[in-house]
Amino acid sequence: MPELPDVEVFKKYLRKTSLNKKIVKTEVLANDMLGGISETQLKRRLKNQSFSDTHRVGKYLFVKCANNWLVLHFGMTGFLSYHRSPEAAPRFTRLFVEFDNGFRLSYSCMRKLGIIDLTDDLDAYTKKKELGKDPLDKDFTEGYFLNLIKGKRGSLKSFFMNQKYIAGLGNIYADEIFFHTNLHPKDKVEKVSEEKWKEVYKNMMRILDTTIKAKAEIEKYPKDYLIHYRKADETCPKCGGRIRQIKINSRSTYFCESHQGSN
């Protein structure tokens, strides 16, 4: 479920398993997932190098390799696996690198909606992708957030889903924020009070912190999280109201019709 917390967990996993090991082999198993880079270029840049650092902006994971960054985006179904035998590779592995200890780091992505790419300029890359600031960036302060909202219009949901404003939130976590802040996802950005925005900021930060600490494992999330109730006609764990499903920007959106207002 690769939104910000998931990718943050992938990043930590990669750091723990795959840094500073010599890469002896690279295979791309889905050429159509490559961004601007060719398969031969990618292989050449990784060969005999090792991963030395990681960075994450929103849902993008960057892995430093000599003077380049391997770029991984996970689409809706991507994840990483570090494993010993080739047989242990996940289904739908689209890329793997093999280290000199015989282990492999595999990138699996069932629906091939992710991206495999390479860049030598991280800032230029995020700029080209029009990524806004990541909420875990130290500069993403309450003041920065309040300023970001100024002049914006449209529904809360659209605003939070737009990666050029806030990088990393997606369908699931946007809904979760509204659920805990008692806001209707269709409420207009320009109609929310400053007090309420401060509450949104605090909830956003708390939800990201909580879910990352839970290693983005949904079963470990608090019982009163909406994510456990993403089905129409469920009962709200906070107030006993009814969970409703609607479409916003053609994405399924869940909310409690009683404590999140009726818009």
Add this chain to the structure above:
DNA sequence: AATATTGTTCAGCA
């Protein structure tokens, strides 16, 4: 068999 699915991008329209 029809419908749904965590993301991104783009065309068309208001």
Add this chain to the structure above:
DNA sequence: GTGCTGAACAATAT
């Protein structure tokens, strides 16, 4: 220029 909608991408699960 801004914002909304639906479609497309691909491969499953229910």
